[in-house]
Amino acid sequence: MKRLVLITFLIGVTIAMVWATGQSETTVSDDGVPTLTYYRTPPGVIATLVDSWEEAPIWQAYQEQVGIDIEFVKIPQDAANHLSLLIASGDYPDIIENFWGRYPGGAAQAISDEVITPLNDVFDQYAPNLSSLIGEMQQAGPGNVLAMQTGEGEFFGFPMLRFYDEALVFVGPQLRADWLENLGLDVPETIDDWTAVLTAFRDEYDVAPLSGAAPVLNSRNIFGESSFASAYEVILDWHRVGDRIQHGFGQPELRDFLVKMNEWYEAGLIDPEFVTNDRSVFENKVYNGNVGAFIGFTGSSMGTYLNTMSSRDPEFDLVGAKYPVLNRGDYPYYGQRSGNVVPRATAISTQVSDVATAARFLDYAYGEEGHMLVNFGIEGVSYEMIDGFPRYTDLITDNPDGLTMAAAMGLYTGISAGGSAVQDGRYAVQYLLNLPQQADAVEKWKQTDAVEHLVVGLAPAPSVSDDFGAIWTEVQTYAEENILKFVTGARSLSEFDDYLDQLEAMGYETARQYMQNAYEAMTN
Amino acid sequence: MLQSGRMRRIANDRVLYLMLLPFFVYFVVFHYIPLFGNIIAFKRYSPARGIFESPWVGFSYFQQFFTSSYFWRVLRNTVVISLSTLIVGFPAPIILALMLNEVRSTAYKRIIQSVTYLPHFVSLVVVAGLIVQFSTIEGLFNDIVVALGGRRIPLLQEARLFVPIYVTSEVWQTVGWGSIIYLSALSTIDPNLYEAAVIDGAGRFRQLLAITLPSLLPTIVVLLILRTGRLLTVGHEKIILLYNPLIYETSDVITTFVYRKGLIDLNWSYSTAVGLLNSVVNGVIIVSMNALSRRVSETSLW
Numbered sequence: 151m152k153r154l155v156l157i158t159f160l161i162g163v164t165i166a167m168v169w170a171t172g173q174s175e176t177t178v179s180d181d182g183v184p185t186l187t188y189y190r191t192p193p194g195v196i197a198t199l200v201d202s203w204e205e206a207p208i209w210q211a212y213q214e215q216v217g218i219d220i221e222f223v224k225i226p227q228d229a230a231n232h233l234s235l236l237i238a239s240g241d242y243p244d245i246i247e248n249f250w251g252r253y254p255g256g257a258a259q260a261i262s263d264e265v266i267t268p269l270n271d272v273f274d275q276y277a278p279n280l281s282s283l284i285g286e287m288q289q290a291g292p293g294n295v296l297a298m299q300t301g302e303g304e305f306f307g308f309p310m311l312r313f314y315d316e317a318l319v320f321v322g323p324q325l326r327a328d329w330l331e332n333l334g335l336d337v338p339e340t341i342d343d344w345t346a347v348l349t350a351f352r353d354e355y356d357v358a359p360l361s362g363a364a365p366v367l368n369s370r371n372i373f374g375e376s377s378f379a380s381a382y383e384v385i386l387d388w389h390r391v392g393d394r395i396q397h398g399f400g401q402p403e404l405r406d407f408l409v410k411m412n413e414w415y416e417a418g419l420i421d422p423e424f425v426t427n428d429r430s431v432f433e434n435k436v437y438n439g440n441v442g443a444f445i446g447f448t449g450s451s452m453g454t455y456l457n458t459m460s461s462r463d464p465e466f467d468l469v470g471a472k473y474p475v476l477n478r479g480d481y482p483y484y485g486q487r488s489g490n491v492v493p494r495a496t497a498i499s500t501q502v503s504d505v506a507t508a509a510r511f512l513d514y515a516y517g518e519e520g521h522m523l524v525n526f527g528i529e530g531v532s533y534e535m536i537d538g539f540p541r542y543t544d545l546i547t548d549n550p551d552g553l554t555m556a557a558a559m560g561l562y563t564g565i566s567a568g569g570s571a572v573q574d575g576r577y578a579v580q581y582l583l584n585l586p587q588q589a590d591a592v593e594k595w596k597q598t599d600a601v602e603h604l605v606v607g608l609a610p611a612p613s614v615s616d617d618f619g620a621i622w623t624e625v626q627t628y629a630e631e632n633i634l635k636f637v638t639g640a641r642s643l644s645e646f647d648d649y650l651d652q653l654e655a656m657g658y659e660t661a662r663q664y665m666q667n668a669y670e671a672m673t674n
Numbered sequence: 675m676l677q678s679g680r681m682r683r684i685a686n687d688r689v690l691y692l693m694l695l696p697f698f699v700y701f702v703v704f705h706y707i708p709l710f711g712n713i714i715a716f717k718r719y720s721p722a723r724g725i726f727e728s729p730w731v732g733f734s735y736f737q738q739f740f741t742s743s744y745f746w747r748v749l750r751n752t753v754v755i756s757l758s759t760l761i762v763g764f765p766a767p768i769i770l771a772l773m774l775n776e777v778r779s780t781a782y783k784r785i786i787q788s789v790t791y792l793p794h795f796v797s798l799v800v801v802a803g804l805i806v807q808f809s810t811i812e813g814l815f816n817d818i819v820v821a822l823g824g825r826r827i828p829l830l831q832e833a834r835l836f837v838p839i840y841v842t843s844e845v846w847q848t849v850g851w852g853s854i855i856y857l858s859a860l861s862t863i864d865p866n867l868y869e870a871a872v873i874d875g876a877g878r879f880r881q882l883l884a885i886t887l888p889s890l891l892p893t894i895v896v897l898l899i900l901r902t903g904r905l906l907t908v909g910h911e912k913i914i915l916l917y918n919p920l921i922y923e924t925s926d927v928i929t930t931f932v933y934r935k936g937l938i939d940l941n942w943s944y945s946t947a948v949g950l951l952n953s954v955v956n957g958v959i960i961v962s963m964n965a966l967s968r969r970v971s972e973t974s975l976w
Contacts, residue, residue, distance in 0.1 A: 234937075234940060238942075240724060252940075253940070254720075254939070254940040254941065259720070263720045263723060264723075364918060366918075366919065422811065422827075422828050422831070423810060423811060423828045423831070425828075425831055425918050425919070425920050426806065426810070426828060426830055426831060426918050428806075431807075431810070616718065619939055619941060620738055623934070623935065623939055624742060624743055624744065627744065627919070627922065627926075627934075628743070630919045631919040631920065631922050631923070634919050634920045635920065638831070638920065640833070640920065655743075656743060
């Protein structure tokens, strides 16, 4: 009996201790300046420079100008699930920047779970700058405004917006320009051109020239942005054809694409390790001259490789190619193109004590002064007005401390690192199109019919999101695995119909119908 | 009477009980309180609502797992990988310990021990990084394959090679550390037994069979029982670091499946349901192995 008492006592003490340490203290503003807690992930390039956003000059200036103190939530690096855990703890920061579409069930579910506040009234009352911007966008057409709302028409966050092509198109096919020149070849346009060029690369340089980095469906892989698949009118993502929503995994045309890829793979035109290369392995292959063609970004691929190689191999040069087509003269069916509304937005949590202050803080960036601050930083420090054009100073473009341009921009301007504001085209021109090769590539990549096929913000309705999730994980695992097997020949393409049947058995059509319904709910 | 006697004993040994307290607290906090979290396997857990407010869904997540087209595949892979690791990996440290025990040169023995322990202290991420690098077309393993007259292939893209690569690297990682407990058991064997055996004319091998192995048997049995309790648990971290969709066929196991469900698709309830199921099966296995062992060898955990 006494032992039982002792054990109960010990358990009691333990639970009390745990409970006591779980109680969080509340922050009180001392000098009358309101304080907000801000959840925002610094990109890797910033995280290695400063402990927290607090130390970045841009944020010191921003707090001063808007008259609100900010406490940034400390986010450990590599903490992919940090926010999920934070939300699971039930103790939220005041404002949270996140890809709300990735919340289980989407932004609508986050609202109904009472994590974040619906913002329609808040925008009307406390966010004049953003409200007038939304009014202008509404007049241009409903698409962009819909992308900022849940299916029920609720605004869930302060968006990041971009209205310039230079800022919207930033991924595409790239080739070694010096190799092409050596061999007297033109930049390929059709799939047959590509076959010829890759074959010539293989023979001349003794490599499997087309390479990429895992995971296989990301932008840096040979499947990236459906670059080659789009020639066969296949898009390996949810997309729209007329009013029909579909996914490339279930398109019968996928077969033709896979036949070609398998042919290239067998012929040694594709790096057999495109499945397993991680980014650093892949980049070493680029630097060592083992890669002749790849899919990549304007800034972090083309810009970085050209800068790195300028000292190591002066011959090294890259050129962008248009998204490939089947017949010469065809207009590319699809290519990477980001929507005007970036799917990352800053929401106000339900635990904020003062919604008006939070809204005022976020709305500032959409006004005249705030816009210049987050895009260009402080005049005279990070930019100078030259003939009405805000030009970055050497602090950004040729940093005296040796920071890369991306890092310097992260510290002195907000926008290169995400955030809720309008991204200025004059920023994009100076950063993304710094080199002539980049400007030329973006000019080519822009030429696609992507707008016809993109649907920004498409998500299944909350009532079916569980069911959709259950189906889609299975479909996705199956499709990714088998697409790879078809390409490498581990599975014969004569079994392609079995693949489609299996996809159907797993519920592809049901999932597609959920997306179709979501699309119809969005557009009506 | 008895109780007051017990209380007096506790009072006498209060320092020992005090020393026990941190461990008691540790187990309650980190192993017993979290058990309540298993409730979410039967709920549609949403973090904002919390464990208690989330709606009940009964066995629907269990049902989803059983009807998943991948159920049999992940179960088969788990059992295959786990059993292969057990069959190859369990005897390895015993053999190593026995061999080390026979080595006379202390310096040589120390060096071998240190070298075999070393992988245990290397972070798993680094280990997996090494394996990935060595398995590439230009990597060390392929150099060896070529030296033996083979052809270069990306080893980690071949479904049939995954289990051998996994098991071999597992043995390499754990053999040294695992041998420590056997070495300490060996040091407790009474030297008189060996002397007596030598007088009786037993050679080294005879001594091994008649004295060393029987003395080790209780340790071996206990460790084996503990090991079988983890039969359905294959370390997901290492597999996640090594696998890719092309070899899911042989590498996707229950824990990696749960990982993708729970932390990538944020379906915590589903993950918990599968995890709970896993633990129940592991529990059943360990209890029955223990009973079997008690009957057969008279050695058991409890």
